[in-house]
Every structure is written in C-alpha cells, then in structure tokens.
Amino acid sequence: MNKKTFRRAFQDSLPVMAGYVVIGIGYGVLLSAKGFSPWWALLMCVAIYAGSSQFVGVELMASGASLLSAALMALLVNARHLFYGISMVDSYRPLGKSKWYAAYALSDETYSLVCKAPALPEDIDRKGYILLVSFLDQLYWLCGSLLGALLGSILPFDSTGIDFAMTALFVSVLVEQWEQTKEHRPALFGLGLSLLCLLLFGADSFLIPAMLSITAVLLLSRRRLEGREAA
Amino acid sequence: MSTTVHTLLIVLVMAAVTQALRFLPFLAFSKNTPPLVLYLGRVLPYSIMGMLVVYCLRNTSLSSPGHGLPELISVLLAAGLHKWKHSMLLTILTSTVCYMLLVQKVFI
Structure with a gap:
C-alpha cells in the first residue's frame, strides 16, 4: 500500500475516530455499570461489532432476555446491514479473500466512507483504502469501548443514569432520519x-x-x- | 443454566444474526434481491429507531421521584439539540449529563 493511500484513509477516518471513541467509551461505561467486565466489551466488539445492537445487547444481557428476543432484536436492528452489503457486492469483488474481512467490518460509519471510495483520485489504491478504513474504524470502536469498560470498572463514580447515552443515541438518529x-x-x-x-x-x-x-x-x-x- | 452462560449465548446469538446479515449479500442474492426485501430495507430502519427509543424508555416510572420528568426533559433536549446542531456527540454528551444530574441531584 502506498503512503498516499495510507494518509488518505487515515485522514478520512478521523471524524469516525472522534465519534467511535466517544460513543465507545459511553458503551463501555454502561457495560461496566451493569456489572460486566471489560472482557465482555472485547468479545462484543469482535463478535458483534455493531454499535446500536451492542448498546441494546447490554440491556438484554442485564435483564436476562430470551434468546429469541436477542435474535429478533439483532435481526431488526441490523437489517440495514443487508443493504450495505448489497450495494457493496460489486465494489468489494476486487478485494479477493480479504473482502470477507471488509464485509464483516462494514459498519454504518465505514459504509459512509467506502461509499465514496470510487470517487477517490486515481493514485489511491482502492483495495488498500477500503481495508484500512474498515480496520481503523473497528480499532477506534474497540479502543473506545475498552477504555470505557476499564474506566467504568476503576473509577468509583456514580454512574446512575448513564443508560441515557443509548436513548440519546437513538433519539439523534431518529431526528436525523425524520429530516431525511x-x-x-x-x-x-x-x-x-x-x-x-x-x-x-x-x-x-x-x-x-x-x-x-x-x-x-x-x-x-x-x-x-x-x-x-x-x- | 447459569447466568454467565445465558449472557454468553445472548452475545453469540446476536453475533450470529448480525454476521449472517453482513455476509448474506456476498454469498447469495447479489443480483436478484427480492423486491419485498428491498422494500423492508427502506422502511424498517425508520420504524425500528422509533421502537428503540420506546425500548430505552420502557422502565420510565410515573410514580418515581421525578414522575418521568427527567426522561421527558432529556429526550426533548436531545431532540432539540440534535435538530439544531446535528452533532451526535454533542447531543449524546449533553443530554446524558443532563439526565444524570436530574436523577442524581434534582429529583431524589
């Protein structure tokens, strides 16, 4: 991968860094406020890697929800990922085997970045760009979440009401969608x-x-x- | 079944469903997506976000010290602030701090 591709991917991912680290911290703190260790953050960030459903997952875990509601919830909350995938089938084809990582790591924010990949300048390596952006975004999310989970388990502060971060997240998406x-x-x-x-x-x-x-x-x-x- | 095992199963079930949704397009209908699936894909996200907001607020109790006021105030703040500034970080930080102050210091 050339230096230019690396620089471009990193620059484009900076806004995602801000968002994922801060929201990830909120998620990690919530997780530890509900009594789960940072290992759960690591597991969920790797196995699920989808912000909204990880937030909802904490609630489902804390309330001991049924596996059926967990499955339905993941299905409905993440149904949109089906359409991210559909629209990327063609542009991810040149990635070869590494497209499976890119498919797995196609989060909302990563989707918004790779959508614009076809319009990149000629000297940017598309394949490297897509993979690097996917990887960096997941790294930001993982770091934020782990940081939050560690802070939450170390700092003795009153976290009553921290759950509202999830409500606020969904309210802001609702407002955004309403205007669209x-x-x-x-x-x-x-x-x-x-x-x-x-x-x-x-x-x-x-x-x-x-x-x-x-x-x-x-x-x-x-x-x-x-x-x-x-x- | 122990609680930890059940919690682990919740994570694994959610992971399996989420990854199936992500991999399916690359494995199956890349060309011929059923129109019904496309339709649900367009409308479902709007409905689900509404459902998630209700889900988050499901335990709001009108007989609590605040009678649901902390929730009402913070949701209105989040919606108004987001409509005004369109910054997700600002919205989440401000309204969460507001809610925490209300339930910890004001309505006790």
Whole structure:
C-alpha cells in the first residue's frame, strides 16, 4: 500500500475516530455499570461489532432476555446491514479473500466512507483504502469501548443514569432520519405500535409483540407506502 | 443454566444474526434481491429507531421521584439539540449529563 493511500484513509477516518471513541467509551461505561467486565466489551466488539445492537445487547444481557428476543432484536436492528452489503457486492469483488474481512467490518460509519471510495483520485489504491478504513474504524470502536469498560470498572463514580447515552443515541438518529424523508409513517408506526405494546404487555415482554406488529403493519401497508414513494 | 452462560449465548446469538446479515449479500442474492426485501430495507430502519427509543424508555416510572420528568426533559433536549446542531456527540454528551444530574441531584 502506498503512503498516499495510507494518509488518505487515515485522514478520512478521523471524524469516525472522534465519534467511535466517544460513543465507545459511553458503551463501555454502561457495560461496566451493569456489572460486566471489560472482557465482555472485547468479545462484543469482535463478535458483534455493531454499535446500536451492542448498546441494546447490554440491556438484554442485564435483564436476562430470551434468546429469541436477542435474535429478533439483532435481526431488526441490523437489517440495514443487508443493504450495505448489497450495494457493496460489486465494489468489494476486487478485494479477493480479504473482502470477507471488509464485509464483516462494514459498519454504518465505514459504509459512509467506502461509499465514496470510487470517487477517490486515481493514485489511491482502492483495495488498500477500503481495508484500512474498515480496520481503523473497528480499532477506534474497540479502543473506545475498552477504555470505557476499564474506566467504568476503576473509577468509583456514580454512574446512575448513564443508560441515557443509548436513548440519546437513538433519539439523534431518529431526528436525523425524520429530516431525511417526507414519509413519516414508518417512524410513527414504530413509535406508536411499540408504545401500544408497552402499555398492553408491560416493559418486560412488549419487545417481541412490538417487533412482530411493526413488521406486519409495514408489510400490510406496502402498497400505500410504495405508492407514496414512487409519487 | 447459569447466568454467565445465558449472557454468553445472548452475545453469540446476536453475533450470529448480525454476521449472517453482513455476509448474506456476498454469498447469495447479489443480483436478484427480492423486491419485498428491498422494500423492508427502506422502511424498517425508520420504524425500528422509533421502537428503540420506546425500548430505552420502557422502565420510565410515573410514580418515581421525578414522575418521568427527567426522561421527558432529556429526550426533548436531545431532540432539540440534535435538530439544531446535528452533532451526535454533542447531543449524546449533553443530554446524558443532563439526565444524570436530574436523577442524581434534582429529583431524589
């Protein structure tokens, strides 16, 4: 890999560094506040490596959720990764065997960077760029998470309420998504049906009914929603 | 089954599902993705984010010292701040500190 590629990949990944390290620290602190050792952070960052589901995973682990809810949660929260992959099948083909690492490490932020790879200057090595950006981003996330988990287990501070970091993360994504589209019904279905299921089934068991009813309503209203999209 | 084993299984199940989603496009439908899958891919992220916000707030108790006010105030702060500045870090740091102060120092 040439020096120029290395420099470019590192520069482009700097904003991700800021985000992943800070949010990773929040995740690590939350993990230790719920009584889990830093080893869990390491395991989750390597085995799962997906921010939102790792946050939710801590909750599921702490509340001893069923494996079915864990599987459904990972499926729904990470469904978008299917589409990241679909859009990268062609551009990752030249990577050969190393595409399997790149496929595994295709997080939201990495996706936003590799999307722009085809527009890089000619003298940048595409393959090296994609691999390096994928690796650096995962490294940032891992370092942040471990740092948070270690700090959380060493520093004796009152972490009551630190869980709100996860709420804030999802609220900010919700706001971001809301501004991206004029079609607000999917978001409102998600909020409304979850709230309804929460009232009907209670905090400990509303998740599965909520996920099922959301999927059902989206499937049933496909024609209306797609009609609106096409218009 | 011990708690640790169950926790480990939760992590492994989530990991298996997540990695299956990531590898599937490279193994299977690279060319012919079913339209229904594409449709769900477009709309699901919006619904799921709404669901996750409700999930995070599921244990909010109206009979707690703050009667749900710390949650309400901090969520409004997060949403407003994000709409204004569009900085995820600023949003998360500010509203989390706000929430922690409210539950630790104000509503006790």
